[in-house]
Amino acid sequence: MAKTDFEVPALRDYLRTPDLRPGAMAKSAPFKAAPRHQQALGFPEALVPDWERVAVAKLGDLLGKYRSLRVHLDSCVKCGACTDKCHYFLGTGDPKNMPVARQDLLRSVYRRHFTLAGKLFPRLVGARDLDAALLDEWYGYFHQCSQCRRCSVFCPYGIDTAEISMAAREILDEIGVGQKYCNEIIAKVHAIGNNLGLPGPALANTLEGLEEDVKEATGVDVRFPLDVEGAEVLLIPPSADFFAEPHIDGLIGYAKVFHQAGVRWTLSSYASEAANFAMFIGNYAQMRKVALRIRQAAIDLKVKRIVVGECGHAWRVAYGFWNTLAGPFDFLDPRYPVPQHIVEFTYDLIRRGALKLDKEANDHMKVTFHDSCNVARATRMGDLPGGQFVLPRALIKASCNHYFDMAPDTIGEKTFCCGGGGGLLTDELIELRVKGALPRVQALHEVRQEHGVTHMAAICAICKSQFTKVLPYYGIPMDSVVSVHQLVGNAIRLGTSS
DSSP states (O other): OOOOOOOOOOOOOSSSSOOOTTTTTTOOOBBBBOOOHHHHHOOOOOOOOTHHHHHHHHHHHHHHHHHHHHHHHOOOOOTTTHHHHOOHHHHHGGGGHHHHHHHHHHHHHHHHHHHHHHHHHGGGOOOOOOOOOHHHHHHHHSSSSSOOHHHHHTTTTTTOOOHHHHHHHHHHHHTOOOBBBHHHHHHHHHHTSSSSOOOHHHHHHHHHHHHHHHHHHHHHOOOOSSOOTOOOOEEEGGGGGSSSSHHHHHHHHHHHHHHTTTOOOOSSSSOOOOOOOGGGGGGGHHHHHHHHHHHHHHHHHSEEEEESOOHHHHHHHHHHHHHHHHHOOOSSOSSSOSEEHHHHHHHHHHHHTOOOOGGGGTTTOOOOOOOOOOOOOOOEESTTOOOOOOHHHHHHHHSOOOOOOOOOOGGGGGGOOOOOOOOOOOOGGHHHHHHHHHHHHHHHHHHHHOOOOOOEEEEOHHHHHHHHEEEEEEEGGGGGGEEEEHHHHSSOOOGGGG
8 A cells, every 4th residue: 555644545436425525625735837838838827816796707707607606606596415525625624615605615705796696795695705715725626626527417507516616617727827738738739649748759769669569579661750740640648648558558559459450640749649538627719729729730630530539528628529620520530429438439440340359368357447527427429328338348348358347336427536537647746546436435445355356447548647647646557547448449459469
């Protein structure tokens, strides 16, 4: 078990409401963005003068743009249906991590300035002015929300806490209180093309090394092409796929799929990042700028289709926003969907018999699957009902002999978040991440005990990074996390490995 200077919660019933611990996570907050990161995105470099007025004006602007935000702020009747649905509340016991309490941090300011009752009788309706103390709570607790939207599944009014969190974060950026992790990453994408700031030569060197590794393992020349014009497919993976396990094993799996199917493909050094962290701060102008970079790469490389790699929020942005932010994609081959997930692409090849898979290659594993939030609750895949749940499992079952689902009330649209999404995958929030992972780790622990499961597959780069970091805190090896396409790649026997 990993060493820690905070209490790791004991595994327990993941649906049991914890004992309340008021203020338990009041100290938790990410580092604030440096002036250069704020400047790179066009945000104020520090807290602006008269910031209270600017914040309220920005809230008014958002209420005018998004009718849904006003509906969410007006609709809550404090019924409590969301109370025990948030993994951060279940893991920390802090009542301000209840979705309704987190919403109220913004709702109280909304009522003070945008409702008649709040203007006349503020104390009677829970209305508050935005002062320095409340601003600190905004920054802390709105960065204790992974925007997973599990609470909205259970809310009888459909209130989306994620939209409220995104609005609050956009207001914070507007007044000069940005989050370092998200804003630094977005700036790197604008400047270089990926979250990690990897320049083209570094990408090329990494891909050459992967070609050598696959050649040594299989005796077959499997190419990892970069900036090749005229390919059929432009693959846009999360940049984590270039440098770390289990991500890089997924990238090898993609390459083996393309190789065996005889599909010409390429990566782009200009747009080497599928992820769009601008969604986490609620800024559609920044989202559009990131999405347009991918569109331009597809135009420049003259490809026929775009395929998105294993990344949950990358797929959510691609599926839900690309056509609005960066469309139309009328320069691509109309026979193929835009966008298309690598899971959809591989499933279609398997269905048509274009891939030959040997399940026995994964017989050393007993596998379960983690439904990533942004896939499970915000997208779809293929034409099958519930394809976002069916297709990843179909790939795993086609590649493995031993597959077991977690408990029914923890999968599908009811899946628990990994605890690291929404721009929270940063080390200063490790206590929150470990405690937020509790419900999912409990479900994993149970399927490990019942079926002897050894590995958990995921199709989200954030989930994979989060689990490899936090599972050791619960005594589960970090290498028990695998990519779905790692399993597919293992099952594709090439050359000497046949």
